[in-house]
Amino acid sequence: xxxxxxxxxxxxxxxxxxxxxxxxxxxxxxxxxxxxxxxxxxxxxxxxxxxxxxxxxxxxxxxxxxxxxxxxxxxxxxxxxxxxxxxxxxxxxxxxxxxxx
Numbered sequence: 257x258x259x260x261x262x263x264x265x266x267x268x269x270x271x272x273x274x275x276x277x278x279x280x281x282x283x284x285x286x287x288x289x290x291x292x293x294x295x296x297x298x299x300x301x302x303x304x305x306x307x308x309x310x311x312x313x314x315x316x317x318x319x320x321x322x323x324x325x326x327x328x329x330x331x332x333x334x335x336x337x338x339x340x341x342x343x344x345x346x347x348x349x350x351x352x353x354x355x356x357x
Contacts (some may be wrong), residue, residue, distance in 0.1 A: 259296065259352040260316040261291075262323065264309045269343040274302075277339040284332040292325070294318025319349045 273289060278300070285298050295312035301308040313319045329337060 257315055259355070260313050260349060261320040261352060262309070262311040262313070262319050262347070262349045264311075264345060264347040266307050266309075266346070267305050268307065268339050269341050272339045274328045277336075279338045280332075280339060284336045288330060289322075290320070292322050295322075316349070316351055323349070330349045 261270075265275040268274065276279065279302060281298075289295060289298060289311065294326075295318070296314060297310075298312075300311045301310070309321070326333065
């Protein structure tokens with residue numbers, strides 16, 4: 257079985273606190289995302305004002321289920337999204353073909 261990655265790039269809203277945003281992300285991860293079927297990990301990367309989330313799941317069907325369930329965000333997700341310029345979001349999902357560690 258191949259792992260799958262949900263990839264999202266975005267920018268924070270002007271004036272948003274990165275520290276507060278990261279706290280909201282941790283709360284979302286611990287309270288919701290990490291409990292989703294097939295969840296493996298969530299990495300957050302930043303370069304300048306661009307952020308990137310890489311959420312890894314056991315299988316592509318887990319990613320697709322996660323995306324479908326995200327259409328009705330809970331309170332933790334709403335808080336997380338409140339920091340993001342939603343017009344800047346670009347998302348994709350990929351199968352992991354090979355991984356080097």
